[in-house]
Amino acid sequence: MDLNDEGQLRNVFWIDARSRAAYAYFVDVIYIDNSYLSNKYEIPLVAFVGTNHHGQSMLLGCGLLAGQTKASYVWVFKAWLTCSLGRFPQTIITERCKVLETAINEVFPRSLHRFALSHIMRKVPEKLGGLHNYDVIRKALFKTIYEGLKPFDFEAAWRVMIQRFGVGDHEWLCSLYNDRAKWAPVYLKDTFFAGMATARSNETLTAFFDKYVHKQTPLKEFLDKYELALQKKFKEEALADMESRSSNPELKTRCSFELQLSKVYTREIFKRFQLEVEEMYSCFSTTQLHVDGQVVIFLVKERVLEEGNRREIRDYEVLYNRTAAEVRCICSCFNFYGYLCRHALCVLNFNGVEEIPSKYILSRWKKDYKRLCAPDVESNSTESTEQVQWYSQLYRSALQVVEEGVISLDHYKVALNAFEESLSRVHHIEEKPNKNLL
Structure with missing residues (x-):
């Protein structure tokens, strides 16, 4: 929690054990969703979202911010980085926002920051809808963005579009062009996105709490729905794990x-x-x-x-x-x-x-990724306490036992017995000091 000088609550960040464990496996690409803030929802929410081995979105942490200020963003990013043991994502995706961009450059200097193309295209009707020949301009813009394969193709098509429709002085288009290296697919070919690129016209980044939160959702109701959303996502992942392990997909070619x-x-x-x-x-x-x-x-x-x-x-x-x-x-x-x-x-x-x-x-x-991969839990953060690191290591180790334990009934029985035996031994350690005091 972040308090102001008067001791009043200003910003809050939280991440549950399951999300912290998931981050250890899927550290490469994250989407920082601040749309609840920028669209002025009742709850000032910022969500950290990743993608798992099934291509499903997963929550990697949440923050409630006092406002869209650099200080608030820097605080919540540092809080998340501390809980994640200082591990920097390879790629960070956000909407176009200068305040957000400045904060990310400060806290995540080793990460590549890219803008979500689907967010940009969603703003096209709002930003260009009043122009004469809007439908034709929109079509030309889509063709310029999605059909070019090289920077030369994009630059040539953009020039033609600007000259043909006389929109060279359009403020939004000019700012968009200046930022092109962070959102245009032709400039992002060396950036890894793990399927979160929205590089095709029919793709979009869906909010993690989509269908759970609307503009007027109060904080108390959100906290109730938060756990529902997480439970649903974890059930979907568990089901996908079982389906991937227990059945062989139908082959459609002889390749x-x-x-x-x-x-x-x-x-x-x-x-x-x-x-x-x-x-x-x-x-x-x-x-x-x-x-x-x-x-x-x-x-x-x-x-x-x-x-x-x-x-x-x-x-x-x-x-x-x-x-x-x-x-x-x-x-x-x-x-x-x-x-x-x-x-x-x-x-x-x-x-x-x-x-x-x-x-x-x-x-x-890979279908056995979490079962066979031992995540690197070494911390790069000097702010992480020993207890946080112990907690993360224990949770990940336990998760690997869980992953192995669901393979069969025999695996399940051995895993459950191991957990019960371990818990008994830990309790035994707690009892020893009490006995020494007698």
């Missing part, structure tokens, strides 16, 4: 890549990857363009479905290094979503590769 990852990925992530395998058949040509040392550049042609079921042919450049077992497509699907795209798969297939290299099979998507 070796599909068979390989059907045994590894969680059910939901495999379905997403499976679509890329299926869409390899829309890529009708793979040709070698030129060689640059160890790197061979290929051109993959794909028939892409456009509006009105119209197919358009697009070219995708793919870099391939057989010696280093590296493949990289201009669409950057791997960094945006965490698995290889249809174009990269076509190049691997063209070169006779039958298994996807291990570096492109991320552990965070």
Whole structure:
């Protein structure tokens, strides 16, 4: 809790044990949702949201702030960082907000800060709706943002749009252009998003408390719904874990890549990857363009479905290094979503590769990830107390036993017996000092 000089409550942050444990596994990308503050909800809520091995959103902490000030944001970010044992996210996603941006740069200097594209596109009707030919301008803006593959494509299309519609002096568009390196997909190809990029026009970042909180929700009601929301999310994750472990997904092709990852990925992530395998058949040509040392550049042609079921042919450049077992497509699907795209798969297939290299099979998507991965619990924060570190280590160790314990009835019995025996031994330690006093 953060108190002012008069001892009055100013800012509050809390994170439960389950969220702290989840952060140890999914530290790479977080979304800081301050929409409740910026949209003036009754509760001044800031939510820290990540994505688990099923691609489900998960809560990593909450704050209630006195207002949208740099001081409040800095305080809640430092509180979260302390509870997370000082582990910096690789990527932080937020809405466009200068105050938020300044606070993030101060507290998370080692993290990449990016703006949520879906938030920007949601503001288009509000910011551009009054312009003449709004529908045409909106369509041109969407085409500029989502269809370009290289910065040159984006810059050229943006210039044409500005000149054609005479909106070069539009304040919002000018500020948007100045920030383009933080939100335009063509500039974010080296940023890892773990599926939270919203780099496609039909994607959006959904608020964690969506359907639980509305503008007039009072604090007392929110606290009741908070636990309901968490319970629902944890049940969804537990169900997804069971489904991923107990059943084999249906294969839709004879491609070796599909068979390989059907045994590894969680059910939901495999379905997403499976679509890329299926869409390899829309890529009708793979040709070698030129060689640059160890790197061979290929051109993959794909028939892409456009509006009105119209197919358009697009070219995708793919870099391939057989010696280093590296493949990289201009669409950057791997960094945006965490698995290889249809174009990269076509190049691997063209070169006779039958298994996807291990570096492109991320552990965070594996069905046994939390069961087999021992998270790094070393603290980078000088503010973390020994008790906080002990608590986090114990909870994570217990969680691994739980993950193993649900595999079968025998596993469950052994795990439960181990917990009961451990608790008895801990209680025994507590009783010893009392006996010594007698």
